[in-house]
Amino acid sequence: MDTGYHAWMLIAASLVLMMTTPALALFYGGMSRSKSVLNMMMMSFSAIGIVGIVYVLWGWSMSYGDQDVAMLFNNPFETFGLKGIEGVDYIFVGFQLTFAVITAALISGAVADRLKFSAWVVFLPIWVTLSYFPLAHMVWGGGFLSHAEGGLAALIFGTTEAAGEIVANVAPVDYAGGTVVHINAGVAGLVLAILLGKRLGFGKEPIKPHNLPLTMIGAGLLWFGWFGFNVGSIVFPADGSEESNATFLAETSLVWLNTTVATAAAIVGWMVVEKIRHGKATSLGAASGVVAGLVAITPACGALSPVGAILLGLTSGALCALAVGLKYKFGYDDALDVVGVHLVGGLVGTVGIGLLAVSGGLFYGDGVKLLVVQVAIALFAMFWSAVATLVVALAIKAVMGLRVDEENEIDGLDFSEHGESGYELGTSRGRGRSSVAGTTTDKVKEGAGA
Numbered sequence: 001m002d003t004g005y006h007a008w009m010l011i012a013a014s015l016v017l018m019m020t021t022p023a024l025a026l027f028y029g030g031m032s033r034s035k036s037v038l039n040m041m042m043m044s045f046s047a048i049g050i051v052g053i054v055y056v057l058w059g060w061s062m063s064y065g066d067q068d069v070a071m072l073f074n075n076p077f078e079t080f081g082l083k084g085i086e087g088v089d090y091i092f093v094g095f096q097l098t099f100a101v102i103t104a105a106l107i108s109g110a111v112a113d114r115l116k117f118s119a120w121v122v123f124l125p126i127w128v129t130l131s132y133f134p135l136a137h138m139v140w141g142g143g144f145l146s147h148a149e150g151g152l153a154a155l156i157f158g159t160t161e162a163a164g165e166i167v168a169n170v171a172p173v174d175y176a177g178g179t180v181v182h183i184n185a186g187v188a189g190l191v192l193a194i195l196l197g198k199r200l201g202f203g204k205e206p207i208k209p210h211n212l213p214l215t216m217i218g219a220g221l222l223w224f225g226w227f228g229f230n231v232g233s234i235v236f237p238a239d240g241s242e243e244s245n246a247t248f249l250a251e252t253s254l255v256w257l258n259t260t261v262a263t264a265a266a267i268v269g270w271m272v273v274e275k276i277r278h279g280k281a282t283s284l285g286a287a288s289g290v291v292a293g294l295v296a297i298t299p300a301c302g303a304l305s306p307v308g309a310i311l312l313g314l315t316s317g318a319l320c321a322l323a324v325g326l327k328y329k330f331g332y333d334d335a336l337d338v339v340g341v342h343l344v345g346g347l348v349g350t351v352g353i354g355l356l357a358v359s360g361g362l363f364y365g366d367g368v369k370l371l372v373v374q375v376a377i378a379l380f381a382m383f384w385s386a387v388a389t390l391v392v393a394l395a396i397k398a399v400m401g402l403r404v405d406e407e408n409e410i411d412g413l414d415f416s417e418h419g420e421s422g423y424e425l426g427t428s429r430g431r432g433r434s435s436v437a438g439t440t441t442d443k444v445k446e447g448a449g450a
Contacts, residue, residue, distance in 0.1 A: 002236070016095070023225055030211040031336045037422040038180060038421075046120065049126045061075065109337065114199055114403050116400070122396055130391065139180050154167075172374065191386055193334050207335075212287075257306050260303055266290065324341070
């Protein structure tokens with residue numbers, strides 16, 4: 001056992017956990033309105049609390065194991081509650097747990113200002129069970145979207161025998177979650193945004209981020225945590241040999257560099273589009289460019305050269321900058337641009353592998369086979385996420401409703417859903433509605449004639 005590798009994996013898992021809180025909480029919190037900032041941040045915190053528990057109970061078992069069900073998911077009871085898992089394997093459970101958490105939390109940006117917190121709490125465990133865990137199994141657990149015999153790639157181009165194993169002739173590539181994480185979350189956000197409808201005033205009045213410094217801090221922390229996300233996703237043959245150590249160092253070095261330069265390029269790509277279209281490059285655009293680059297390089301970070309990573313980052317930054325405006329054209333209210341950044345960026349990265357991969361990429365003279373496979377797995381992931389999300393959301397809507405009422409939406413979800421206020425501004429409403437306890441005290445005083 002290589003203790004250095006496993007020590008790194010513990011650090012990587014911690015970095016990915018940080019991506020949800022405080023990083024995503026700050027990023028989304030700053031982009032939201034001041035009357036709903038706490039609600040936005042609570043959606044990230046609650047994702048850790050709920051998904052973290054569910055992952056230990058049946059999430060790991062559904063994602064990885066030896067009792068495959070139709071190549072779509074693994075038997076949830078095989079290692080229920082981590083039965084039979086012990087020792088160093090806990091490291092990998094913990095690492096994958098953080099991926100499930102951040103994927104669910106990403107969806108929250110699409111539903112800002114109008115989703116009931118109670119509906120969100122119910123949505124989380126059901127959605128990860130029907131959408132995230134199956135896709136994780138299909139891509140990383142030897143399922144339908146992997147290189148395994150009988151999978152989608154094998155159905156398209158057949159199989160071959162390599163090292164005693166029958167595998168797809170053209171193996172799909174998703175290094176750290178283009179399909180499982182970003183396309184999955186982006187499609188889920190789109191479905192929920194359509195079902196919820198537009199925020200009051202959407203398209204009629206400005207709805208601006210209330211604290212851009214928070215958003216930029218969150219983007220910086222996301223970038224830092226993403227090194228755990230991407231670099232930690234290496235599967236290391238820990239046999240202690242010099243050859244395996246050299247392979248590990250070479251791959252992790254490439255992944256780190258590609259993650260950095262793709263993100264840098266995406267910032268530039270986004271700012272250039274803003275400058276051309278609006279005459280100014282904005283801080284919100286730069287922060288969004290960070291995330292667009294990180295999203296795109298996630299599935300591709302181990303397959304591209306650094307120059308290829310720069311090209312992918314520039315493309316993602318530019319296309320995502322254009323895509324965030326589609327919500328006004330098509331009339332869906334993706335509040336914090338989950339669709340424009342995560343769905344579009346995830347598609348750019350997943351499909352871009354078919355063009356830019358050093359091994360198998362069209363631009364390297366290897367034909368269209370990998371490109372076809374990458375497009376196919378992206379489309380299947382979109383279909384699976386859309387159906388799973390629609391089923392969950394419609395069920396919740398029928399039983400308990402999805403959207404807060406109009407009065408509570410106007411007041412803001414911080415007070416209506418949590419009985420708190422993110423900022424004490426010195427107004428009577430701010431004092432009276434700062435917390436549940438404060439509200440109760442004010443009512444007592446009024447009753448006493450104070």
